[in-house]
Amino acid sequence: MNYNVDEKGYYGEFGGAYIPEMLYPNVEELRENYLKVIAEPDFQKEFNQLLKDYVGRPSPLYFAKRLSEKYNTKIYLKREDLNHTGAHKINNTIGQILMAQRLGKTRIIAETGAGQHGVATATVCALMGLECIVYMGEIDIARQAPNVARMKMLGAKVVAALSGSRTLKDATNEAIRDWINNPVDTHYIIGSAIGPHPYPDMVTRFQAIVSEEIKWQLKEQIGRENPDYVVACIGGGSNAAGTYYHYLHEPDVGIIAVEAAGLGIDSGESAATSVLGKEGIIHGCKTLLMQTKDGQITEPYSISAGLDYPGVGPMHAHLAKTGRAEFVSITDDDAMNAGLELSKLEGIIPAIETSHALAMFKYKTFKPDDVVVVNLSGRGDKDLQNYIDYFKI
Amino acid sequence: MNRINKKLQENKKLLSIYFTAGYPNINDTVTTIQNLEKNGVDMIEIGLPFSDPLADGPTIQDSSTKAIKNGMTSEVLFNQLKDIRKTVNIPLIIMGYFNPMFQYGMEAFCKKCQDIGVDGLIIPDLPVDIYNAEYKSIFEKYGLINVFLITPQTSEKRIRFIDSISNGFIYMVSSASTTGTQSGFGDQQTAYFKRIANMNLKNPQIIGFGISNHETFTQATQYAKGAIIGSAFVKHVTKHGVDTINTFTNTILN
Numbered sequence: 063m064n065y066n067v068d069e070k071g072y073y074g075e076f077g078g079a080y081i082p083e084m085l086y087p088n089v090e091e092l093r094e095n096y097l098k099v100i101a102e103p104d105f106q107k108e109f110n111q112l113l114k115d116y117v118g119r120p121s122p123l124y125f126a127k128r129l130s131e132k133y134n135t136k137i138y139l140k141r142e143d144l145n146h147t148g149a150h151k152i153n154n155t156i157g158q159i160l161m162a163q164r165l166g167k168t169r170i171i172a173e174t175g176a177g178q179h180g181v182a183t184a185t186v187c188a189l190m191g192l193e194c195i196v197y198m199g200e201i202d203i204a205r206q207a208p209n210v211a212r213m214k215m216l217g218a219k220v221v222a223a224l225s226g227s228r229t230l231k232d233a234t235n236e237a238i239r240d241w242i243n244n245p246v247d248t249h250y251i252i253g254s255a256i257g258p259h260p261y262p263d264m265v266t267r268f269q270a271i272v273s274e275e276i277k278w279q280l281k282e283q284i285g286r287e288n289p290d291y292v293v294a295c296i297g298g299g300s301n302a303a304g305t306y307y308h309y310l311h312e313p314d315v316g317i318i319a320v321e322a323a324g325l326g327i328d329s330g331e332s333a334a335t336s337v338l339g340k341e342g343i344i345h346g347c348k349t350l351l352m353q354t355k356d357g358q359i360t361e362p363y364s365i366s367a368g369l370d371y372p373g374v375g376p377m378h379a380h381l382a383k384t385g386r387a388e389f390v391s392i393t394d395d396d397a398m399n400a401g402l403e404l405s406k407l408e409g410i411i412p413a414i415e416t417s418h419a420l421a422m423f424k425y426k427t428f429k430p431d432d433v434v435v436v437n438l439s440g441r442g443d444k445d446l447q448n449y450i451d452y453f454k455i
Numbered sequence: 456m457n458r459i460n461k462k463l464q465e466n467k468k469l470l471s472i473y474f475t476a477g478y479p480n481i482n483d484t485v486t487t488i489q490n491l492e493k494n495g496v497d498m499i500e501i502g503l504p505f506s507d508p509l510a511d512g513p514t515i516q517d518s519s520t521k522a523i524k525n526g527m528t529s530e531v532l533f534n535q536l537k538d539i540r541k542t543v544n545i546p547l548i549i550m551g552y553f554n555p556m557f558q559y560g561m562e563a564f565c566k567k568c569q570d571i572g573v574d575g576l577i578i579p580d581l582p583v584d585i586y587n588a589e590y591k592s593i594f595e596k597y598g599l600i601n602v603f604l605i606t607p608q609t610s611e612k613r614i615r616f617i618d619s620i621s622n623g624f625i626y627m628v629s630s631a632s633t634t635g636t637q638s639g640f641g642d643q644q645t646a647y648f649k650r651i652a653n654m655n656l657k658n659p660q661i662i663g664f665g666i667s668n669h670e671t672f673t674q675a676t677q678y679a680k681g682a683i684i685g686s687a688f689v690k691h692v693t694k695h696g697v698d699t700i701n702t703f704t705n706t707i708l709n
């Protein structure tokens with residue numbers, strides 16, 4: 063079984079590029095060039111240099127001793143929270159800004175949910191001196207205020223998406239509409255492993271540094287490259303794609319994907335796409351998505367803005383369908399408690415998105431000798447107000 | 456012969472109107488179609504609303520949201536249209552995004568269109584290449600014309616390809632934009648209209664996006680077989696409802 067993208071842009075039956083003709087020249091230009099550009103020595107050199115000197119890579123792989131004791135297994139945390147800007151998102155934006163420059167683009171647009179991708183995009187635009195416009199749902203602007211301020215300080219223009227549910231889905235719609243209206247000078251930096259081909263594959267390749275590092279870091283620390291499990295939370299699936307990438311075809315490595323159950327799978331307020339979704343088309347790709355029986359995309363819900371998306375990247379739809387990955391869904395309450403637990407046990411305050419991945423330990427039991435690597439995708443600074451309100455701190 | 460092809464042979468410039476089905480009120484669909492025909496419109500695009508219309512500006516986004524709230528679905532639309540051919544003769548095209556049709560089942564959807572007397576489909580987010588590989592035979596089986604879009608950025612090679620697999624007309628998007636965002640055509644558009652007119656394509660072209668009044672309609676049809684008005688009409692029915700459509704069509708045609 064192949065879990066990577068095929069030459070037509072599909073992961074099994076998922077993926078493709080279901081785009082209006084207005085976007086065809088842009089997406090086609092990217093499709094024709096992305097592999098060539100990524101392979102250029104000059105690109106590789108600049109990408110790796112920036113990841114090292116600017117982002118601060120490699121990010122540590124940390125053996126979480128007290129958390130391991132609590133769950134009676136061996137838990138390693140891949141510290142993407144220690145990256146510049148506080149999450150894994152910057153790996154992708156560094157890659158894409160270099161891509162945009164090589165394609166001669168001068169104007170950058172992006173969507174954002176939690177604001178992490180928006181900040182990561184605004185950051186690389188400041189770094190390269192490019193114009194930056196970030197679309198963000200009106201609701202998310204309210205619940206992620208510190209990140210909105212960050213983007214503004216970095217020189218980006220933050221535009222409120224006022225349509226639909228006014229969250230990540232709608233911000234993505236607005237970004238795509240902007241791209242339709244600006245087809246020549248603009249590059250769209252998608253923030254997750256979603257969208258039309260080649261985006262899911264391109265984003266995955268830029269995030270693949272995560273599992274590349276896990277391999278040699280584990281080898282250094284425990285003498286073998288492969289853990290027994292890799293775990294990540296899934297919004298669109300970029301931190302997960304990076305965590306899984308070099309393990310997809312290693313059958314001895316179990317893959318666990320953690321989705322947001324919101325108030326509960328059956329509550330009507332959830333974002334657990336693998337359970338509630340059906341095959342369909344969202345933002346240019348065929349994947350699993352939450353929709354009515356008439357094919358209208360439904361509004362997801364999660365306490366975490368970064369997981370509040372009604373679809374999932376096509377790679378993950380394929381991993382779910384083939385059974386290669388085990389999908390777990392975690393409620394708001396479990397996630398919040400897991401975030402607090404990590405803070406108390408390890409001195410690390412995680413992003414609420416990441417807290418979902420950690421809450422999985424409450425429900426899944428591992429053997430004492432199992433090595434379980436969790437992508438600690440982001441830090442909790444941006445979520446402080448949410449934690450304060452929730453725990454009445 | 457398909458009604459669209461027959462209409463395209465008429466020796467006149469064609470006015471095509473887009474409206475959102477089930478808007479402003481759920482039961483306005485049939486009245487809208489009948490009144491459009493009565494008032495000299497040549498062809499109608501019936502918008503099947505979608506929750507996330509990527510190629511549309513605020514006007515059609517809003518009408519779509521409202522229509523969905525009103526209860527519009529593929530099933531409801533087909534029910535409303537089931538007797539439409541008893542009263543309406545002009546070509547009818549359903550314009551909608553791919554996901555609702557995909558959920559209905561593309562074959563079932565096309566069959567239903569044929570049963571009712573819908574003549575063609577416009578599906579902005581079903582690209583030519585995927586249509587050609589996976590859905591062409593279904594359209595042919597049910598005698599439906601699929602209409603493709605081209606834009607100022609579409610390469611000559613791709614336009615020739617689109618022309619080769621089209622069998623009705625080519626929908627020329629007037630400029631790089633979503634619907635409803637233009638006001639008037641400048642030199643750039645005129646140059647593009649001329650460039651396409653000079654390609655001598657086998658399919659006639661109908662220009663859409665940014666046509667809102669007599670002036671833009673006349674400008675567009677100077678270079679093309681016809682023109683499509685969407686957002687401007689949707690704005691009209693938002694304000695005036697569907698009973699006084701003549702006040703809108705009169706301003707365009709006279």
Ligand SMILES: Cc1ncc(COP(=O)(O)O)c(C=O)c1O
Binds near residue numbers: 301
């Ligand atoms: C810290 C963090 N983790 C995870 C996610 C989810 O995105 P993805 O599934 O693309 O990794 C986000 C998105 O904003 C995030 O900020």
